[in-house]
Amino acid sequence: xxxxxxxxxxxxxxxxxxxxxxLFPIYWMITTSVKVPxxxxxxxxxxxxxxxxxxxxxxxxxxxxxxxxxxTVLVALSATALALTVGLMAAYALARFRFPAKLDVLFLxxxxxxxxxxxxxxxxxxxxxxxxxxxxNTHLGLIIVYQIYVLPYAIWMLLxxxxxxxxxxxxxxxxxxxxxxxxxxxxxxxxxGPGLVATAIFSVIMTWNEFIYAxxxxxxxxxxxxxxxxxxxxxxxxxxxxxxxAIGFMSSLPILFLSGYVQRHLLKGFAMQLK
Amino acid sequence: xxxxTPALLIIAFLTxxxxxxxxxxxxxxxxxxxxxxxxxxxxxxxRLFGDRFFVDGLRNTFLFSISATxxxxxxxxxxxxxFHRRFRGRRLLLPLVIFPMMLSTMVVCSIWRSMYHFDxxxxxxxxxxxGLGRVKWLFDPDLALWSVVLVDIWQWxxxxxxxxxxxxxxxxxxxxxxxxxxxxxxxxxxxxxxLPLLKNHLFLALLLRSIDTFKIFxxxxxxxxxxxxxxxxxxxxxxYREGFKxxxxxxxxAASVVMFLAVAGxxxxxxxxxxxxxxx
Numbered sequence: 001x002x003x004x005x006x007x008x009x010x011x012x013x014x015x016x017x018x019x020x021x022x023l024f025p026i027y028w029m030i031t032t033s034v035k036v037p038x039x040x041x042x043x044x045x046x047x048x049x050x051x052x053x054x055x056x057x058x059x060x061x062x063x064x065x066x067x068x069x070x071x072t073v074l075v076a077l078s079a080t081a082l083a084l085t086v087g088l089m090a091a092y093a094l095a096r097f098r099f100p101a102k103l104d105v106l107f108l109x110x111x112x113x114x115x116x117x118x119x120x121x122x123x124x125x126x127x128x129x130x131x132x133x134x135x136x137n138t139h140l141g142l143i144i145v146y147q148i149y150v151l152p153y154a155i156w157m158l159l160x161x162x163x164x165x166x167x168x169x170x171x172x173x174x175x176x177x178x179x180x181x182x183x184x185x186x187x188x189x190x191x192x193g194p195g196l197v198a199t200a201i202f203s204v205i206m207t208w209n210e211f212i213y214a215x216x217x218x219x220x221x222x223x224x225x226x227x228x229x230x231x232x233x234x235x236x237x238x239x240x241x242x243x244x245x246a247i248g249f250m251s252s253l254p255i256l257f258l259s260g261y262v263q264r265h266l267l268k269g270f271a272m273q274l275k
Numbered sequence: 276x277x278x279x280t281p282a283l284l285i286i287a288f289l290t291x292x293x294x295x296x297x298x299x300x301x302x303x304x305x306x307x308x309x310x311x312x313x314x315x316x317x318x319x320x321x322r323l324f325g326d327r328f329f330v331d332g333l334r335n336t337f338l339f340s341i342s343a344t345x346x347x348x349x350x351x352x353x354x355x356x357x358f359h360r361r362f363r364g365r366r367l368l369l370p371l372v373i374f375p376m377m378l379s380t381m382v383v384c385s386i387w388r389s390m391y392h393f394d395x396x397x398x399x400x401x402x403x404x405x406g407l408g409r410v411k412w413l414f415d416p417d418l419a420l421w422s423v424v425l426v427d428i429w430q431w432x433x434x435x436x437x438x439x440x441x442x443x444x445x446x447x448x449x450x451x452x453x454x455x456x457x458x459x460x461x462x463x464x465x466x467x468x469x470l471p472l473l474k475n476h477l478f479l480a481l482l483l484r485s486i487d488t489f490k491i492f493x494x495x496x497x498x499x500x501x502x503x504x505x506x507x508x509x510x511x512x513x514x515y516r517e518g519f520k521x522x523x524x525x526x527x528x529a530a531s532v533v534m535f536l537a538v539a540g541x542x543x544x545x546x547x548x549x550x551x552x553x554x555x
Contacts, residue, residue: 113546129292151286
């Protein structure tokens with residue numbers, strides 16, 4: 001009895017330590033964003049804000065930080081839409097048609113290798129290419145470059161979902177006289193709906209947080225995405241933490257809302273990669 | 276076949292063409308502010324291995340990747356075992372545990388940079404509270420790399436945790452009961468039943484984390500800038516600085532090729548594993 005009680009207490013204590021380590025930095029970000037500078041720019045920082053202030057959020061608004069939010073949303077959503085469209089078509093082709101000389105296996109291996117390659121390796125030639133096409137410092141250029149991350153991922157994920165659609169459904173559609181294209185749009189699309197949603201969410205998270213290509217390919221501050229703005233903020237203003245944490249928190253909110261979903265569905269993606 | 280064309284075109288345009296180009300440039304001297312590429316043979320490669328920053332970058336990248344991966348998978352396993360038990364509040368805590376990996380790396384870096392701050396950081400404040408001296412987390416050459424590793428561990432252990440938790444949940448409970456009937460207990464149960472059945476998931480967690488940590492760039496950029504000296508220099512950061520700060524495209528390309536070969540070599544091992552599994 002006593003041993004069981006002690007075991008329970010030990011477990012709770014362990015859990016408490018783990019959760020503190022995980023959550024304290026986030027607590028620190030949120031509280032710092034509403035602290036007055038006297039509470040954090042000191043050798044004796046306050047554990048709780050002595051006074052709650054909205055000044056940092058106000059100065060974000062005045063500095064028009066919502067520009068960066070707008071840019072980030074635009075780039076993340078467009079890159080995701082492109083990857084889903086192209087990825088679904090590719091996944092369908094790979095799942096349903098026979099390819100000569102194992103072309104499909106080769107393609108999938110290449111896609112996997114691309115996913116593993118460090119982004120900086122491609123940065124130099126992509127830079128010269130984008131410059132030649134006049135796409136440097138544009139959102140369109142960035143949306144195209146982001147396909148390096150999201151397209152392989154979309155193909156890989158959607159391939160699993162398309163394979164789960166029974167072929168009989170399509171044969172029925174073909175008997176009813178639907179074309180291949182028509183089948184894809186009105187039969188397959190609704191059936192892989194949940195798969196599309198899952199892929200879209202992960203693709204948005206990936207592009208939302210992307211750093212290195214945005215850093216290298218965007219030059220005008222007006223076009224920056226949130227991570228680039230935050231990076232400049234860190235390196236330029238050593239200690240304006242209130243504002244820094246405020247923008248960090250604002251930019252994390254949309255993504256944090258997805259964390260319950262991710263926790264439940266990320267595993268599906270992994271299971272598919274294991275196959 | 277028509278349906279595959281757009282994907283093929285995009286991937287070829289974004290990967291095959293740049294790769295060919297990077298290999299070509301690696302044999303040239305090319306500063307794109309002045310002039311055009313000039314063929315110099317293997318010179319870039321020879322210079323690379325005489326460059327202290329590159330050699331240190333290579334060493335640091337391996338140190339970082341190996342230590343962060345091992346720590347994240349180890350801690351992730353520990354967390355997964357903790358959360359595999361049923362307890363009150365589990366459903367509430369699970370999404371909270373993965374918060375760190377949902378944050379943008381730049382947000383993560385700004386939080387940790389403020390906590391690591393020498394004068395005003397909460398960590399040094401804690402150290403003085405328990406009677407220890409202040410520490411130069413990011414500016415001590417012996418410590419800086421490990422401070423960056425710690426940030427990576429905080430951010431990405433949840434990823435390993437999620438994979439391994441899924442693994443634990445896929446093991447049928449009857450197996451444990453059967454083993455218990457046969458007289459196995461505690462440690463033996465873990466070593467003889469859990470670990471072998473978790474092999475696939477451990478493999479996946481190690482794979483994903485080692486690939487990711489090998490690319491380490493953004494944390495170095497935001498936390499230390501590669502310093503002090505070359506203490507936190509990594510290959511990715513070296514390529515960035517040579518190419519985009521010094522416009523030394525030839526040498527940056529040579530470094531890129533070396534890095535790509537290293538990653539491709541490691542991935543080939545993994546892919547062979549995956550394929551072998553696929554046939555089994």
